[in-house]
Amino acid sequence: MSPKVSDAYKEERRQSILDVALRCFAEKGYGSTTVDDIAAGLGVSKGVVYLYFAGKEELYKQVMEERMQQSITGMKKRFRPEDGAENKLRQVFHAFRNQSLPELKRLLAFYLEFWLESSRREDLKAVMDRQSTYAEDFIASIVEEGIRSGEFRPDADPADFSALFWATRDGIALQFVGGGEDADYRKRMEAMERTLLGSLLQSGK
Amino acid sequence: MSPKVSDAYKEERRQSILDVALRCFAEKGYGSTTVDDIAAGLGVSKGVVYLYFAGKEELYKQVMEERMQQSITGMKKRFRPEDGAENKLRQVFHAFRNQSLPELKRLLAFYLEFWLESSRREDLKAVMDRQSTYAEDFIASIVEEGIRSGEFRPDADPADFSALFWATRDGIALQFVGGGEDADYRKRMEAMERTLLGSLLQSGK
Amino acid sequence: MSPKVSDAYKEERRQSILDVALRCFAEKGYGSTTVDDIAAGLGVSKGVVYLYFAGKEELYKQVMEERMQQSITGMKKRFRPEDGAENKLRQVFHAFRNQSLPELKRLLAFYLEFWLESSRREDLKAVMDRQSTYAEDFIASIVEEGIRSGEFRPDADPADFSALFWATRDGIALQFVGGGEDADYRKRMEAMERTLLGSLLQSGK
Amino acid sequence: MSPKVSDAYKEERRQSILDVALRCFAEKGYGSTTVDDIAAGLGVSKGVVYLYFAGKEELYKQVMEERMQQSITGMKKRFRPEDGAENKLRQVFHAFRNQSLPELKRLLAFYLEFWLESSRREDLKAVMDRQSTYAEDFIASIVEEGIRSGEFRPDADPADFSALFWATRDGIALQFVGGGEDADYRKRMEAMERTLLGSLLQSGK
């Protein structure tokens, strides 16, 4: 009566499909990725993918939904209660800066393509918006915390800062998707950290 | 013995195919645009597209090659000899700021997708690189002119400035491809103009 | 009122189309030859071909009808009244043997393909049959003449000999369409001449 | 985990595709045979053909490679150890003579077209050459055996005989592709057997 395979096993498999799918979508693009590519990457048959996801598009959405939030959630978890807002922000910059460039390119290629596609298809748009909101809230809430604690300028606008933060990150990303050196990327991210963080810290103190 | 239709007619038709193709590629994406879509958009049969272009991919490349450079070439032509470098740069900002947002979105969606695709396919990469070089040279040469004439700081770096210029433009673009208000876009572009132009002008004056 | 172009001009053009068409059909095959190929070979536009022939298939048939018979007719014309039957047959062998191999290959490739196609399409079959009859009659009538004149064995069968003649020629042809040396071809044709002619000549004399 | 269908099933299906393909190619020609024709002949969808063969051309090559050799291989298998060389050769003639004419026509139409096409396309040429070599070796090796055993004239040339054998078979074939009576075909093949075999047997006996 009990299921032959445990829920844990199922979840594990589900995650591994998402992993492989992200990699495939990023490297070949959504249109050029076949369900067989993903199954082959997992070493299983096509049928398995359909056992866990309703279809290719559904899989695409869920990669965005889960994998993109995962990096943010990962950061959140690493925050300790005693970390201040500035410290948290620095951890965020640090995390972005120290991603390996190949992996970053993968994530960004996936992300940019999803963005593009979402501007064309309503159902993807909803996923994208949810994702954007989650990301914006993440940064905005740190800023709010910093304002409350007096670490950041009281006149800083959490929403504006957050928008600027992601716009800059995306802009830089764009430059490096096509190719670029690891060192250049880190330098660019440091400049971003200096500029953005500088605009938040109390100027007069 | 003479051709039935004039060269002017043929060129006109060629341009109209490029126009429709840009619109289709931007709205539906390269993969989802069928040659029939383009032909239908023109009100002709599929065969006509193949009469003017070797195939869908060739058409894709030529839209990039011609349409993207066209906006830059258009600006160049409008420059008068007596315009100074600052004036030219302001014209450039003005032109970007005053593009209609729908048309801008189209251009940018096309441009971003081409960028993404070019990171995956060698032949597109070559076109993309040519295009990037052309764009970077355009801005860099204005900056050089301004340095020579004393309008801009002598220590400004034309190549760096040009890279920053396009990165910022692309970053902003990215934000608006998904949607956004006309007014917000102009405000953002004005901020860009202030910041970037400010960094070029003689500080001691 | 008189035609702008003379009939002679028209016939000349018609023949030049047949020439180019034979060459194209032989080299690329019927299916792979486009009407544009033929027009380009002539240095005129596609339309001209349709001015002289009802369509590609019609042209195909007429190449067979006219060009294939032409080589036979050419031989006939070169016969002088005083030539005996044996002499005529030797001239025929001589003509076949001394064709340039490339040209021969062309003719045979065309001929074999037509044969093949004619086994599949009724309308070509009629043309092929007419052609075969013409060729068989040509050889058979020489044999008949030789029997009457006493040059050939009285018990020779003109029809059988003719059939054997063409079968052998075709069999050899088949071997060389795929490739082969000029010298080998001539040697093979000489063997054919010896064998076939030997079987006709009076044995007891 | 185990495959759903057995390897035997797959091989059977593969063979049935080759069968139908041979029939289609022979009856309609390569160019006029559509993949849908073949699928329809099997009562399955187009996709199945692509499941077993990489494409139409690949299928074409494999029909030649497998089906043509099959008839030869079939004969080889029927040889018993105690059969002498003459006996083997007689079995070969017998097998050719007793093929049903419709089936023979099919095989030959396919074979001739492939030959023709191979003179125009390099990749087919390689297949054709392999096939020719296999066929020539088959006959030549019987002749060699006969020479060794003293059944055949010691001065017979295996390679020459083999070439002549196939040339004659092809020549006769050519005559019957277009049409012809069953009885005439057998008579012709008998004449071929007498002539060729006669030239091999010890003359002094």
Next chain:
DNA sequence: AATGAATGAGTATTCATTCAT
């Protein structure tokens, strides 16, 4: 649960033929 054979809709491309100029 897993497999992978089968389906068939969807698409780029070619080319014979027509016909306005």
Next chain:
DNA sequence: GATGAATGAATACTCATTCAT
């Protein structure tokens, strides 16, 4: 007469999805 732009039917091939085993 000649041109060549336009048409559109035809066809190879791909791949998401289904489902019998």
